Amino acid sequence: MLINIEHIKKGYGDKSNRNEVLKDVSLQIEEGEICVIFGPSGSGKSTLLNILGALDQPDEGRVTVCGKELHKMKMNELAKYRRDDLGFVFQFYNLIPDLTVIENIQVCENLSPNPLDINELIKTLGLEEHKYKFPYQLSGGQQQRCAIARALVKNPQLLLCDEPTGALDYSISKEMLGLLKKVNEEYGTTIVIVTHNNAIGDMANHIIAIRDGKISKESHNDEPCDVEKLSW
Ligand SMILES: Nc1ncnc2c1ncn2[C@@H]1O[C@H](COP(=O)(O)OP(=O)(O)OP(=O)(O)O)[C@@H](O)[C@H]1O
Ligand SMILES: [Mg+2]
Numbered sequence: 001m002l003i004n005i006e007h008i009k010k011g012y013g014d015k016s017n018r019n020e021v022l023k024d025v026s027l028q029i030e031e032g033e034i035c036v037i038f039g040p041s042g043s044g045k046s047t048l049l050n051i052l053g054a055l056d057q058p059d060e061g062r063v064t065v066c067g068k069e070l071h072k073m074k075m076n077e078l079a080k081y082r083r084d085d086l087g088f089v090f091q092f093y094n095l096i097p098d099l100t101v102i103e104n105i106q107v108c109e110n111l112s113p114n115p116l117d118i119n120e121l122i123k124t125l126g127l128e129e130h131k132y133k134f135p136y137q138l139s140g141g142q143q144q145r146c147a148i149a150r151a152l153v154k155n156p157q158l159l160l161c162d163e164p165t166g167a168l169d170y171s172i173s174k175e176m177l178g179l180l181k182k183v184n185e186e187y188g189t190t191i192v193i194v195t196h197n198n199a200i201g202d203m204a205n206h207i208i209a210i211r212d213g214k215i216s217k218e219s220h221n222d223e224p225c226d227v228e229k230l231s232w
Contacts, residue, residue, distance in 0.1 A: 087151030
């Protein structure tokens with residue numbers, strides 16, 4: 001098992017103004033899975049993903065990823081975990097505006113002792129003709145592909161994607177999901193996708209619905225459908 005979350009709770013605010021966001025969430029994700037976590041806005045999806053990515057910490061509970069017990073680790077150990085084991089794709093890309101596509105990817109390549117071949121990755125993600133452009137010269141979908149390449153170049157065991165299609169139109173969204181599927185098949189990367197779009201669940205091996213900070217439904221699918229067949 002790659003991820004084991006046990007009874008985590010997370011809230012914001014003090015006693016009189018407390019917002020309990022995650023209320024006793026437990027889940028397991030196996031290595032090599034595509035896991036889709038969906039739920040309405042405000043249900044706690046990004047909070048959960050940020051805890052998995054060690055960008056945030058739970059108030060209670062245990063989180064184990066790649067054999068590492070995050071709840072017991074110090075800040076410098078968590079930074080190393082983020083650097084070595086994780087790729088993170090944010091909803092709004094977070095590319096460095098003053099660097100070209102290839103330079104944005106190289107920043108992360110340099111962090112890893114075991115990076116993927118950057119030119120092969122650029123090819124896989126259809127960025128060859130854009131590699132010397134700056135982010136402002138790219139469409140949203142091209143920027144998102146660059147963000148995925150940047151997250152993947154380190155060859156992480158785990159790729160965390162927060163609304164990877166949130167800002168994209170329908171056909172580009174499907175193209176993006178097809179790329180994630182390809183990455184999962186070619187590199188064996190475990191992928192967790194958080195989304196408000198439940199149709200994306202059809203491409204996953206493992207589907208988790210979250211509502212009001214709790215898991216409201218969970219299912220496994222041995223024969224997920226091809227990305228081309230998704231529709232919403
Ligand atoms: N740093 C924070 N301080 C206070 N409240 C927060 C903080 N981060 C999140 N929240 C609250 O936690 C709740 C869950 O937020 P979260 O971002 O996890 O939801 P989400 O499911 O990702 O929503 P969306 O689909 O809109 O992205 C919301 O009510 C939000 O206002
Ligand atoms: Mg969110």
